[in-house]
Amino acid sequence: MHVQVVLLDGFDPLDVIAPYEVLYAGGAASAGAVSVELVSAEGPREVPSGAGSLTLRATGALDPERAGVILVPGVAGRFGEPGEVPERDAGHGEWQQPDEFLSVRLDRAMSTELPALLKAAMENPAVTVATVCGGSIILAMAGLLAGRHATTHHQGLDALDSGGAHAVRARVVDDGDLVTGAGVTSGLDLGLYLLERERGPRIAHAVEELFAHERRGVVWRDQGLAPVGF
Template identity: 80%
Template sequence: MHAQIVLFDGFDPLDVIAPYEVLYAGGTASAGAVSVELVSAEGPREVVGGTGGLALRATAALDPGRAGLILVPGASGRVGEPGEVPDHDAGAGEWQQDEFIPVLLGRALATELPALLKAALDNPEVTVGTVCGGSLVLAMAGLLEGRHATTHHLGLDMLDATGVHAVSARVVDDGDLVTGAGVTSGLDLGLYLLEREVGPRIAHAVEELFAHERRGTVWRNKGPEPAGF
């Protein structure tokens, strides 16, 4: 499995680093059955994250035609108070410290990223994963209507408003779409994908290496509906 982790201006570094390290360790434990790289819609470049201006380097352009996994992080910035709106010039120019998360996501939507993600979702050989607000990037682009997905708990209502079946779970498996909730869920998402795609023994070995037990039940749209309680 080859994994492409997407960088865009204002990305949340932990959304990227947590699954990157899990998948990279999975590649080591599986004698190279998993590979991972950082990509961007624009190609190789330094990409500035939303936490203190921390930058990571994308080494290639996102390729939706390549079989494997494409993983989209969320953004790191200000959530804002209820009713607070960005200034009229918010989003203009380059990344600035403490920008609103919706502004950062909106800026990502103004790039080639949505078209590339649509092509990835249309490719039967690609699984698309997201961490935190990464699912909102796809949802705001109109790519997840009718699908089951999760995001950070503060964004579940927004996710639901786009026509997504928002699920309050740490990891949601909807077939070729696997989504994670808050930022640290990137560890659990990565471990689940290792288990699903490579096998539980590899995932368990990485769990032991990282001294982290995967949290929560992975939600899938299977089995009987639970009774109300």
């Protein structure tokens, strides 16, 4: 299983690093049956995160034709709307910059080749698209989640509904060739679940034990009896 973890300007570092490290460890535990790389829509480049001066390097171009998993993170930033008057940050005495708003960074992602590449990936039966946190909002903004079950950070669930998705308040949602994670730390659980689903529970358990992390909650699927009275 090859995993392409997408870097985009303003990405949330934990959305990337948590699943990357879990999947990398899964590759070591499986004697190379899992491989993972950092990519961008533009190809190899230094990509700035949305957290201070932290940058990561994409070593390749996102390839929607390559079989495996494409993992899309969300962006980091402040809640607010474009054009909103910046306010002084009481903690640091600095002005908020409009380009730090989540809405601006999401719109910036929409202006790149990323939406078209993700559309091609979701049309490829050999590819599973996975997201962490606001990564699913990027798919929704691109019109790629209509009728699909997905989750995201709890503050973004309405955005999924607005994008035509069936928003699910769960830690991880498995909708077949679409697997989505909720808030930023869910990237750990998403990575472990992908290992279990694609390479088996023994590999996933070994990595879970290595990281001293126990997955939270039930992976939601559109299966079984529907609950009554909830």
